[in-house]
Amino acid sequence: MKKTLVVYYSKTGTTAAAARxxxxxxxxxxxxxxPVTxxxxxxxxxxxxxAAQYQAHQLPELVSVPDITEYDQILIGTPTWSSRMATPVAAFVSQTVFADKEVRFFATSVGQTTGLIDDFTAQLLSGDQxxxxxxxxxxxxAEIHDWLN
Structure with a gap:
């Protein structure tokens, strides 16, 4: 059985509920x-x-990031902000090496996700795509099992 870590950011609790x-x-x-701030x-x-963080290429500093070395599968969750992944998630992904890991993204959204899909595609540089x-x-x-299998 794969050892799984679910890493997520949740501003309102919706993504946290999905992560649970x-x-x-x-x-x-x-x-x-x-985020620190x-x-x-x-x-x-x-x-x-x-939007300003993305435009300036200055993602937020995080209080801490998980050590993913002991996990086989990393599932990364984000709310959708203006069709993009939340910047704390982008910060985590940009500073983490996912070599030899199966990485998958999930997102909570009530709107447009076109940019979000582009963000995910750009981040899927290694592992299971x-x-x-x-x-x-x-x-x-059942939806979770379908997505993972």
Whole structure:
């Protein structure tokens, strides 16, 4: 059985809820990413901050990142911000070497995901390159198993 780590960022709790279902379905461990500087409560302000971070190529500093060496499979979860992955997730992915790991992305979204798919595709440089799981509601265990198999 693969040893799984579910790494995620969740501003409102939606992605965290999806991560918990995925952890239960995979018997995986979880790690929640936290930026050193919290984002504004207002989602429009958060979107502006994230857009500026992407434009300046200055992703947020994270409090800590997980050690992935002992895991076979890394499942990375993000909310969708203006059709992009949340910048804390982009920061984690940009500073992590995923050699010899099966890496898959999942995202929670209520809107457009075109840029998000591009972000995921650009990040899938090594490991298992499966399609991301885009969630508009809480996933079922069957959906998780279909995505992973």
């Amino acid at each position: 279902v995925i952890m239960a379905a995979t018997n995986g461990e979880g790690f929640e990413l936290k 919290p984002f504004p409560d207002d989602m429009y302000e958060t979107s502006d901050v994230a 499966k399609q991301p799981l885009i969630l508009t509601k809480r996933p079922t265990e």
